[in-house]
Amino acid sequence: xxxxxxxxxxxxxxxxxxxxxxxxxxxxxxxxxxxxxxxxxxxxxxxxxxxxxxxxxxxxxxxxxxxxxxxxxxxxxxxxxxxxxxxxxxxxxxxxxxxxxxxxxxxxxxxxxxxxxxxxxxxxxxxxxxxxxxxxxxxxxxxxxxxxxxxxxxxxxxxxxxxxxxxxxxxxxxxxxxxxxxxxxxxxxxxxxxxxxxxxxxxxxxxxxxxxxxxxxxxxxxxxxxxxxxxxxxxxxxxxxxxxxxxxxxxxxxxxxxxxxxxxxxxxxxxxxxxxxxxxxxxxxxxxxxxxxxxxxxxxxxxxxxxxxxxxxxxxxxxxxxxxxxxxxxxxxxxxxxxxxxxxxxxxxxxxxxxxxxxxxx
Amino acid sequence: xxxxxxxxxxxxxxxxxxxxxxxxxxxxxxxxxxxxxxxxxxxxxxxxxxxxxxxxxxxxxxxxxxxxxxxxxxxxxxxxxxxxxxxxxxxxxxxxxxxxxxxxxxxxxxxxxxxxxxxxxxxxxxxxxxxxxxxxxxxxxxxxxxxxxxxxxxxxxxxxxxxxxxxxxxxxxxxxxxxxxxxxxxxxxxxxxxxxxxxxxxxxxxxxxxxxxxxxxxxxxxxxxxxxxxxxxxxxxxxxxxxxxxxxxx
Amino acid sequence: xxxxxxxxxxxxxxxxxxxxxxxxxxxxxxxxxxxxxxxxxxxxxxxxxxxxxxxxxxxxxxxxxxxxxxxxxxxxxxxxxxxxxxxxxxxxxxxxxxxxxxxxxxxxxxxxxxxxxxxxxxxxxxxxxxxxxxxxxxxxxxxxxxxxxxxxxxxxxxxxxxxxxxxxxxxxxxxxxxxxxxxxxxxxxxxxxxxxxxxxxxxxxxxxxxxxxxxxxxxxxxxxxxxxxxxxxxxxxxxxxxxxxxxxxxxxxxxxxxxxxxxxxxxxxxxxxxxxxxxxxxxxxxxxxxxxx
Numbered sequence: 018x019x020x021x022x023x024x025x026x027x028x029x030x031x032x033x034x035x036x037x038x039x040x041x042x043x044x045x046x047x048x049x050x051x052x053x054x055x056x057x058x059x060x061x062x063x064x065x066x067x068x069x070x071x072x073x074x075x076x077x078x079x080x081x082x083x084x085x086x087x088x089x090x091x092x093x094x095x096x097x098x099x100x101x102x103x104x105x106x107x108x109x110x111x112x113x114x115x116x117x118x119x120x121x122x123x124x125x126x127x128x129x130x131x132x133x134x135x136x137x138x139x140x141x142x143x144x145x146x147x148x149x150x151x152x153x154x155x156x157x158x159x160x161x162x163x164x165x166x167x168x169x170x171x172x173x174x175x176x177x178x179x180x181x182x183x184x185x186x187x188x189x190x191x192x193x194x195x196x197x198x199x200x201x202x203x204x205x206x207x208x209x210x211x212x213x214x215x216x217x218x219x220x221x222x223x224x225x226x227x228x229x230x231x232x233x234x235x236x237x238x239x240x241x242x243x244x245x246x247x248x249x250x251x252x253x254x255x256x257x258x259x260x261x262x263x264x265x266x267x268x269x270x271x272x273x274x275x276x277x278x279x280x281x282x283x284x285x286x287x288x289x290x291x292x293x294x295x296x297x298x299x300x301x302x303x304x305x306x307x308x309x310x311x312x313x314x315x316x317x318x319x320x321x322x323x324x325x326x327x328x329x330x331x332x333x334x335x336x337x338x339x340x341x342x343x344x345x346x347x348x349x350x351x352x353x354x355x356x357x358x359x360x361x362x363x364x365x366x367x368x369x370x371x372x373x374x375x376x377x378x379x
Numbered sequence: 380x381x382x383x384x385x386x387x388x389x390x391x392x393x394x395x396x397x398x399x400x401x402x403x404x405x406x407x408x409x410x411x412x413x414x415x416x417x418x419x420x421x422x423x424x425x426x427x428x429x430x431x432x433x434x435x436x437x438x439x440x441x442x443x444x445x446x447x448x449x450x451x452x453x454x455x456x457x458x459x460x461x462x463x464x465x466x467x468x469x470x471x472x473x474x475x476x477x478x479x480x481x482x483x484x485x486x487x488x489x490x491x492x493x494x495x496x497x498x499x500x501x502x503x504x505x506x507x508x509x510x511x512x513x514x515x516x517x518x519x520x521x522x523x524x525x526x527x528x529x530x531x532x533x534x535x536x537x538x539x540x541x542x543x544x545x546x547x548x549x550x551x552x553x554x555x556x557x558x559x560x561x562x563x564x565x566x567x568x569x570x571x572x573x574x575x576x577x578x579x580x581x582x583x584x585x586x587x588x589x590x591x592x593x594x595x596x597x598x599x600x601x602x603x604x605x606x607x608x609x610x611x612x613x614x615x616x617x618x619x620x621x622x623x624x625x626x627x628x629x
Numbered sequence: 630x631x632x633x634x635x636x637x638x639x640x641x642x643x644x645x646x647x648x649x650x651x652x653x654x655x656x657x658x659x660x661x662x663x664x665x666x667x668x669x670x671x672x673x674x675x676x677x678x679x680x681x682x683x684x685x686x687x688x689x690x691x692x693x694x695x696x697x698x699x700x701x702x703x704x705x706x707x708x709x710x711x712x713x714x715x716x717x718x719x720x721x722x723x724x725x726x727x728x729x730x731x732x733x734x735x736x737x738x739x740x741x742x743x744x745x746x747x748x749x750x751x752x753x754x755x756x757x758x759x760x761x762x763x764x765x766x767x768x769x770x771x772x773x774x775x776x777x778x779x780x781x782x783x784x785x786x787x788x789x790x791x792x793x794x795x796x797x798x799x800x801x802x803x804x805x806x807x808x809x810x811x812x813x814x815x816x817x818x819x820x821x822x823x824x825x826x827x828x829x830x831x832x833x834x835x836x837x838x839x840x841x842x843x844x845x846x847x848x849x850x851x852x853x854x855x856x857x858x859x860x861x862x863x864x865x866x867x868x869x870x871x872x873x874x875x876x877x878x879x880x881x882x883x884x885x886x887x888x889x890x891x892x893x894x895x896x897x898x899x900x901x902x903x904x905x906x907x908x909x910x911x912x913x914x915x916x917x918x919x920x921x922x
Binding site: 088090152153155156157158159160162163164167168170171174175177178186278279282285286289330332333335336338339340342343346347350 | 663708711712715717718719721722723725726727728729730732733734736737846853854857858861891892894895898899901902905906909910
C-alpha cells in the first residue's frame with residue numbers, strides 16, 4: 018500500500034481511484050488533444066489523423082516493451098501486415114487487377130467493409146505475433162532487439178518482392194478508400210488504449226512485469242516468462258496491426274519500403290521520450306512528439322515571427338526529434354513520465370482508507 | 380566502544396598514510412557503513428574483521444572510489460579521496476585487491492601482471508619489483524604463459540595480489556584474500572602479506588579469519604552493522620572468548 | 630573456375646562485413662554499446678573520399694581516415710560519454726537516434742541525391758590468371774581486411790593500451806581499480822573503430838563510386854547482425870559472424886535461381902533468426918553464457 022511520504026499518517030486515495038485514473042488520464046488527455054487540434058487548422062487535422070494512427074502503433078509497441086522490458090525494433094512488421102491486410106481487403110477488385118496482376122485469387126476476390134477489415138488486420142497481426150513470438154521470445158536484450166528487427170526486414174522483403182501478395186517491387190498500392198473519419202479513428206484509438214490498460218492489469222502482464230524487474234528471480238519463482246512474453250507479443254502485434262490498418266486508410270498509398278528505419282525510429286522515439294515502461298509514457302510520448310512534429314512542419318514551410326520569417330530546412334524534423342530523444346535519454350532515461358503510470362494529481366489525498374481489503378490486495 | 384588496554388595506538392609522530400573519519404556509505408536508502416573511523420600509519424598492517432554484511436567491502440570500495448560515500452575526513456597520503464575516480468586513486472599508490480580476486484581469466488598470467496604495472500609512476504625500479512613479486516609467488520613464474528583462468532583458486536588469488544603489488548603501492552588493501560582457499564593456500568597468502576608489510580608497504584587487511592588477522596595486524600577493528608564495535612591488538616589473538624564475542628557482537 | 634571467382638568475391642564481401650563487425654564489436658566490448666550510428670562514421674569518410682579524390686587521391690585517403698576517427702570521437706564525447714552508466718538498450722536507442730539525426734544532417738549538407746566520383750578507378754579492373762578472372766578490388770579488400778585484423782590483434786595483445794582495452798572489455802570495474810583510465814580507453818577504442826569505418830568506406834566507395842546520406846546503413850546493419858549472431862561479447866566471434874553474413878549474402882546472390890533471387894536478403898534474415906533461436910548467445914559462444922537483459 019502506498020503512503021503519502023510527506024504525511025505518513027495520511028493514507029492516499031482508495032487504490033481503485035488511483036487504478037482507474039491510470040486509464041482515465043490517458044483517455045482524457047487524448048480526447049482533449051484531439052478536441053483542441055481538430056479546431057486549430059486543416060493542417061493540424063491532417064497531422065492529428067497521423068497522430069492517432071501513431072498512437073495505436075506505439076500503444077501496440079508498448080504493450081510488449083513496457084511489460085516485458087525487452088526492446089523490439091520490429092513492430093513495424095505488424096504495422097506493415099496490418100496495412101497490407103487493410104489495403105487488400107478494401108481496394109476495389111478492378112483496381113487490384115490493374116496494379117497487382119499476380120495477386121493470389123483468394124486475395125483478389127476478398128473484399129470486406131473497412132471496420133471488419135480492421136478486425137481481420139488485428140487477427141492477422143496477432144497470428145504473426147504468435148508465430149514469431151513462439152520462435153523469438155526466449156531471447157533477451159540485444160539479441161531480442163536484433164531478432165525482432167530481422168523479423169521486420171523479413172516481412173518487408175517478402176512484401177516487396179512477392180507479386181502474389183502485392184504489387185511489383187517499387188510500386189505501391191493505391192485506391193484505398195478513406196472511409197473511417199477522424200471521429201472513428203479516435204474511437205478506435207481510445208479502444209486500443211483501453212485494451213492495453215486491460216491487458217496491463219491481467220495476471221499474465223503482472224507476471225511479465227515481475228520478470229522485467231528481476232529476470233533471474235522470475236523463473237525461479239515458477240513464472241514461465243517465455244509463455245507470458247509470447248502472449249504479450251501476440252496482443253501487441255494485434256494492436257500494432259490495427260495501427261497499420263488505420264495507417265493504410267489515412268495515408269492511402271501503401272508500399273513496403275515505407276516500413277523503414279525512419280518510421281521505426283519515429284515510433285521508438287515516441288515511446289522512449291514518453292517513457293518506455295508505461296502506457297501513460299506511450300500516450301504522452303506520442304502526443305509530445307506529434308505536437309513537436311506539427312510545429313516543426315509549420316516552421317519548415319515558413320512562419321512569421323514579428324516580421325521575421327523563420328524557415329527550417331526540410332528534414333530538420335527528424336534531426337530535432339533525434340536530438341530530443343538523446344537529450345531525454347541523458348537527462349531523464351525513464352522518459353518524460355519517468356516510466357510511471359498516470360498518478361492521481363490531487364493533494365491532499367482524499368480519504369482515509371482503512372478497510373482491510375485494500376491492505377491485502379496485491 | 381570497548382577499547383582494550385593492550386591496544387597499541389596508531390604510530391604517533393608520523394602522519395597516517397590513510398585517515399578515515401566518519402565514513403558513511405548508503406545504497407538507495409540502505410546504510411551499509413555508518414560512520415567508521417580508523418587510520419593506517421606508514422608501513423603498518425591494520426586489520427578489519429567482521430561477519431558478512433558488516434560493511435567491510437563497502438568500506439573498501441568507498442576508499443577506492445568505486446562507490447559513493449561521505450566522510451568528514453578521508454585522505455590518502457594527505458590528499459582527499461572523495462570525488463576522485465577509481466583510476467586516479469589507483470594511480471596515487473592505493474592498490475585494492477577486491478573480494479573474489481577478479482583476475483582476467485582470458486589473458487595470460489604475464490598479461491595480468493602487466494596490467495598491474497598500469498598504475499605505476501614510471502618504469503623506474505620495475506625490473507626489481509617484478510623479480511621481487513615473482514620471488515614472493517614462485518608459482519606464478521612457472522605459469523607466466525598460461526591462461527590465468529586455468530589457475531587454481533589459490534593461484535588466482537596470488538596472481539591478484541602480485542598484480543596489485545606491481546604498481547608498487549604505498550598501501551595494499553585486501554578484501555578477504557583467504558575466501559574460498561585451501562588451508563595451505565591461505566598460509567601462502569598470509570605469509571606473502573606479512574612479507575609485503577615487512578618490506579615497508581602499509582597493508583589494510585579485511586578478513587573473516589579473525590585469529591590469523593588479529594595476530595598479524597598492529598590493530599584490528601571489528602566491524603558490525605556498519606560500525607566499529609571493538610578494536611583488538613595482537614595479544615588478543617589468543618583470547619578465543621574475546622574473538623568469539625567480537626564476532627557475535629556484544 | 631567460376632566457382633573460384635565466386636568464392637573470392639564472397640570472401641571479399643565477407644571481409645567488408647567482418648571489418649564493420651570488428652569496428653562495432655571493439656566499442657561494444659568496452660562500453661556495451663552496439664553502435665547503430667557506426668554507419669554514419671562510414672558515410673562521413675565516404676563523402677570525404679568521393680569529394681576529395683578528384684582533387685588529390687592521397688589527401689582523400691588521409692582525410693577519410695582522419696574524418697572517420699574525428700566523427701567517432703565526436704560521437705563519444707557529444708553523446709555516449711553522458712550515457713555511460715545506462716543500460717545497453719538505452720545506449721542502442723541513443724545510437725539509433727544519432728544515426729537518423731546524422732543521416733538527415735548529411736542530407737541537409739550534401740543533398741538527398743548521391744554524389745559520385747570514380748574513387749581508385751584502377752581497382753575495378755580484373756586481372757586474368759589463365760582460366761580465372763580476378764577482380765582486383767576483391768583482392769585488395771581481402772588484403773586490407775587481413776592487415777587491419779592483424780593490426781588490431783597486435784594492438785590488443787602487444788601494447789599496454791591494447792591490453793587495457795582488453796581488461797576494460799572483460800571487467801571495466803576491476804580495470805579501473807588497476808588504474809586503467811576509463812576515458813582514455815574508451816576514446817582509443819572509438820578512434821580505432823572510426824579508422825576501421827574509414828577502411829570500410831574506402832572499399833565501398835571504390836565498389837560503387839557513389840555516396841548518399843544513408844550510405845553506411847547497410848554495411849552497419851549487416852556488420853551488427855553478424856556481430857550479434859557471432860556473439861558480441863567475444864570479438865573473434867563477432868568478426869567471424871560478420872564474415873559469415875557477408876559470404877552468405879554473396880553466395881546467395883550468385884547461386885539462387887533468378888525467380889527467387891530477389892528474396893536473397895529475406896533468406897539472410899531468416900538465417901539470422903534461425904541462428905539466434907538455436908544459439909541465443911552467438912554461434913561461437915562456449916555453451917550457456919551469462920544472460921544479459
